[in-house]
Amino acid sequence: MVYVKTQKTKAYFKRYQVKFKRRRQGKTDYRARIRLINQDKNKYNTPKYRFVVRFTNKDIIAQIISASIAGDLVLAAAYAHELPRYGLEVGLTNYAAAYCTGLLLARRVLKMLEMDEEYEGNVEATGEDFSVEPTESRRPFRALLDVGLVRTTTGNRVFGCLKGALDGGLDIPHSDKRFAGFSKDDKQLDAEVHRKYIFGGHVASYMRMLMEDEPEKYQTHFSEYIKRGIEPDDMEGLYKKVHAAIRADPTMVKSAKEPPKEHKRYNLRKLTYEERKAKLIDRLNALNARAQDDADEDEDDDE
Amino acid sequence: MPAGHGVRSRTRDLFSRPFRKKGYIPLTTYLRTYKIGDYVDIKVNGAVHKGMPHKFYHGRTGRVWNVTKRAIGVEINKQVGNRIIRKRIHVRVEHVQPSRCTEDLRLRKKKNDQLKAEAKARGEIISTKRQPEGPKPGFMVEGATLETVTPIPYDVVNDLKGGY
Numbered sequence: 001m002v003y004v005k006t007q008k009t010k011a012y013f014k015r016y017q018v019k020f021k022r023r024r025q026g027k028t029d030y031r032a033r034i035r036l037i038n039q040d041k042n043k044y045n046t047p048k049y050r051f052v053v054r055f056t057n058k059d060i061i062a063q064i065i066s067a068s069i070a071g072d073l074v075l076a077a078a079y080a081h082e083l084p085r086y087g088l089e090v091g092l093t094n095y096a097a098a099y100c101t102g103l104l105l106a107r108r109v110l111k112m113l114e115m116d117e118e119y120e121g122n123v124e125a126t127g128e129d130f131s132v133e134p135t136e137s138r139r140p141f142r143a144l145l146d147v148g149l150v151r152t153t154t155g156n157r158v159f160g161c162l163k164g165a166l167d168g169g170l171d172i173p174h175s176d177k178r179f180a181g182f183s184k185d186d187k188q189l190d191a192e193v194h195r196k197y198i199f200g201g202h203v204a205s206y207m208r209m210l211m212e213d214e215p216e217k218y219q220t221h222f223s224e225y226i227k228r229g230i231e232p233d234d235m236e237g238l239y240k241k242v243h244a245a246i247r248a249d250p251t252m253v254k255s256a257k258e259p260p261k262e263h264k265r266y267n268l269r270k271l272t273y274e275e276r277k278a279k280l281i282d283r284l285n286a287l288n289a290r291a292q293d294d295a296d297e298d299e300d301d302d303e
Numbered sequence: 304m305p306a307g308h309g310v311r312s313r314t315r316d317l318f319s320r321p322f323r324k325k326g327y328i329p330l331t332t333y334l335r336t337y338k339i340g341d342y343v344d345i346k347v348n349g350a351v352h353k354g355m356p357h358k359f360y361h362g363r364t365g366r367v368w369n370v371t372k373r374a375i376g377v378e379i380n381k382q383v384g385n386r387i388i389r390k391r392i393h394v395r396v397e398h399v400q401p402s403r404c405t406e407d408l409r410l411r412k413k414k415n416d417q418l419k420a421e422a423k424a425r426g427e428i429i430s431t432k433r434q435p436e437g438p439k440p441g442f443m444v445e446g447a448t449l450e451t452v453t454p455i456p457y458d459v460v461n462d463l464k465g466g467y
Contacts (some may be wrong), residue, residue, distance in 0.1 A: 012423060015323070016323075017323040017324070017326070019326070020327065020329075029328045030330075031327070033330065034327070034330060034333060035333065037330060037333060038333045038373075039334075040372040040373070041336065041337065041370045041371065041372060041373065041375060042370045042371055042372060043375070044336045044370075045336055045340070058436050067330070067334060068334065069334050069335070136381075159422060
């Protein structure tokens with residue numbers, strides 16, 4: 001074995017300072033978190049809510065969270081996998097679905113706090129920049145957008161979710177610079193383009209293009225859409241219905257499934273000392289038996 | 304070159320962060336709330352440069368007299384010459400910890416209230432005063448054997464055997 005100079009000596013490990021656990025896992029941006037959570041001291045225990053949007057490969061998670069020393073408390077949550085309940089079964093992670101999820105969360109929170117009559121928000125989604133107007137009786141529900149570790153480029157789906165929440169009636173400080181349809185040259189938001197994205201227009205135009213140019217790819221790519229008979233022209237109507245259904249009944253439905261009594265094991269169980277010794281003995285026996293057989297064969301060959 | 308007596312002079316070790324605790328500070332410091340009249344300890348956090356108190360106040364305990372957006376007003380006693388002045392300073396929350404000096408008192412108050420309520424229910428009168436530790440009780444010594452020691456007459460020869 002060639003002598004390899006150890007790069008990481010014992011001294012290195014003794015002096016190494018680990019980052020915070022969630023930073024090591026790459027899940028939390030502490031610089032942003034400190035600034036989002038910090039509440040003015042002269043507001044004492046008034047909670048400061050963050051509108052958290054996270055995307056997984058197949059789902060969208062939107063939550064309203066307030067921080068506490070024991071752990072963050074979730075006031076309300078909405079998931080994209082709840083959208084089938086409102087009539088949207090495919091395309092659960094696109095811009096339009098993000099809009100629906102944000103809208104669902106906003107209506108849910110307002111209903112929970114009994115503010116939903118006061119703050120209707122923007123019932124007809126036009127794509128224009130809309131901010132809630134405070135009414136006389138109560139101030140609107142305020143939350144701060146928490147994107148996590150996502151790169152905030154123009155047209156990102158987190159801003160689709162943000163638009164959904166704004167139209168739902170939440171007060172979230174924002175600017176229209178990062179909505180889909182904002183052109184850097186004009187420095188203006190093109191409401192028409194944004195509206196197209198909110199109603200899945202970009203998906204519809206891709207569907208039309210594929211249908212004409214590459215029908216096989218269209219069949220594989222949009223198989224679920226085809227299975228449910230969704231045409232590119234139906235998209236807008238479909239999303240309009242989903243928005244209306246969300247506004248009609250945003251309450252959360254607990255799933256009827258019971259949690260499994262015994263948790264499924266995802267990694268191997270560690271062996272006990274006896275089991276490891278037994279394994280070693282078995283391995284040695286097998287090795288000896290094979291060596292014995294080889295020795296017998298050699299003897300036979302020699303003879 | 305002269306010594307220099309700036310505000311942060313002689314604080315090289317005092318304000319430095321402890322071993323393997325550098326970088327972002329844990330978030331509970333920002334989540335704590337302080338009310339007027341609370342006791343707080345001042346412990347300077349060298350990672351945050353704003354709102355740092357003077358090095359004299361490091362390790363002192365005082366009461367909160369003011370709460371602002373990001374800082375707390377603390378009233379601390381300082382001996383100046385032949386008198387003690389109550390000084391009021393403003394310190395950012397990163398340099399402040401809630402003090403445990405009154406914790407013992409608060410727990411005792413709670414326990415005493417509970418004991419008194421129970422005693423009242425039973426109809427007894429109890430004293431919840433703390434008693435100082437008294438003298439140890441008397442005890443019999445076990446397993447002791449008596450050995451009487453008497454002096455022996457002085458013997459010159461024996462003594463001088465050592466050397467002369």
